Amino acid sequence: DASPDTRSFEADVAKLLHLMVHSVYSDKDVFLRELVSNAADACEKLRYEAIAAPALLGDDPQPRITITLDPDARQLTIEDNGIGMTQAEMAEALGTIARSGTKAFMEQIAAKKDGEGGQLIGQFGVGFYSAFMVADKVDVLSRRAGEEGAGLWTSDGLGTYAIGDADPAEAPARGTRVILHLKEDAADYTRRFSVEPKIKAQSGHVPVPIVLKDKPDAEPAQIADGAALWTRSKSEISEEDYTDFYRTNAGQFDTPALTLHYRAEGVHEYNVLAFVPEMRPFDLFDPDRAGRMKLYVRRVFITGEAQILPRYLRFVRGLVDSQDLPLNVSREMIQESPVLAAIQKGVSNRVLSELEKLANSDGDKYLKIWENFGSVLKEGLYEDYARRETLLGLARFKTSTSNNEWRSLKDYAADLKENQTAIYYAVGSDIERLASSPQLEGFRARGIEVLLLTDQIDGFWVTGAPDFEGKPFKSVTQGMSDLGLIPLADGEQPPAETSDEVAGFIDFVKATLGDVVSDVRASERLTDSPVCLVAPEHGMDRQMERLLAGAGQ
Ligand code: ADP
Ligand code: MG
DSSP: OOSOEEEEOOHHHHHHHHHHHTOOOOOTTHHHHHHHHHHHHHHHHHHHHHHHOGGGGTTOOSOOEEEEEETTTTEEEEEEOSSOOOHHHHHHHHHSOOOTTHHHHHHHHHTSOTTTHHHHHHHHOOGGGGGGGTEEEEEEEEEOTTOSOOEEEEEOSSSEEEEEEOOTTTSOSSEEEEEEEEOGGGGGGGOHHHHHHHHHHHHTTSSSOEEEESSTTSOOEEEEOOOOGGGSOGGGOOHHHHHHHHHHHHOOOSOOSEEEEEEEOSSSOEEEEEEEOSSOOTTTTOTTOOOEEEEEETTEEEESOSOOSOGGGTTOEEEEEESSSOTTOOHHHHTTOHHHHHHHHHHHHHHHHHHHHHHHHOHHHHHHHHHHHHHHHTHHHHHOGGGHHHHHHHOEEEETTTTTOOEEHHHHHHTOOTTOOSEEEEEOSOHHHHHTOGGGHHHHHTTOOEEEEOSTTHHHHGGGOOEETTEEEEETTBSSOGGGGSOOOTTOOOOOOOOHHHHHHHHHHHHHHGGGOSOOOOOSSOSSSSOOOOBOTTSOOHHHHHHHHHTTO
């Protein structure tokens, strides 16, 4: 049946398309990067499938992306000889959004007024649909590797698309051709002097060669050689090269805050190219969010699911290219491989040591990373016992005496008061409320610094009873603190002696409250407030109690 079938986009896609068409987002060039990156992905997928099924390559084994300009017809075409899509795959991939973070993105968009979504699109990236920023109609002709038939997907980006059989003579022999019917004001994208530098700059380092034809019948000219950036030596690579690669390869729109590029040699050989983003991705706290490190084996892309880094480093993007893993290792078997385990360990340690280095060499730059990702890194304090020491060293805190500045535990330990043996902390959801809590009065009177912990994860790692350089962490709400031993700051009044009068009053309160409290005591910790509730010395922290109560425990 050759008659095409008209279908509606999934609701989220329709919303995104509407946004894009009405967006004032100015950087329309990104559609080039998105479509080239999809074409490169398709070639890499084929390269992987061909390991097990070499026949898929037929007589055209070299991957290639071809960009054709047609000024007369006002069209731009991006074609690859990669894996291709069946009609069912096109309907699935181009009619729905599988991108992680879409939900969080949509929620942010919904909270904005009309027209304000443009910059957000720039931060999120909408992949294939960015084509509709410059085109009022897009045709996708595709033939899945190894299949006879071909499909045609067509849409004007206004809510529906049509899908049906394509004339096999028209379709690529293998792979996908995306034809953009450009809007009137996008005619520049049919001119070589405009398009070529943009592609070179944005996508010059994708691991697939790119050729350009400036007219449909012109000779193709190579504009990118497809050499994998990460295999080249650092000294040949500029910062712009790294940024462009990061954007194309990781689908990001910002500039890396930290770039790691090195080759591990010794028992295992592998290349690592990894980036810490400058901005927080939308889905950082999405429970489904997985790591973003890709695994290659001798330049062949194997999987994005190898979990090369622990969960608390899920904000790091990039890739590892192994020399030692067998090429034909199945994605399922990879997780069992001792080679992968060694890579995981090596790369994780290296990321943390690079962060340490940065913290020492450029504190401000490091603090930006901490502000974005500190709450994720702290998950490691809870999950990764073996690296807790390192992570505690990387952690930064706002404290009761820091005036909203970040402090390290080293800073804290250097400023301990006479007789102070513990690191004190208070857990809560709001920093101002914490800072003014009566629980802190006795600490303030002695000039003792208290860590103010306001991240969700804080209640968890801190009760695991870790210590830092031999100093235990102690909650200010927990039991009688050792305040009596620590001298008051100048000008503070010592508390009234526990007189007969006070003792009588305590007996009265105990009798009145009965079983509701386990004890009533005169305390060193209060200076202004008359009374506060504390948890027993070995009982649960009050914030923890609330968390568990909230979880129905
Ligand atoms: P992403 O690349 O992040 O998955 P996109 O919106 O860019 O998101 O693309 C959506 C999906 O469409 C891809 O995951 C892929 O399955 C499919 N796709 C897009 N372009 C191509 C192509 N040139 N060849 C094969 N599949 C493609
Ligand atoms: Mg894409």
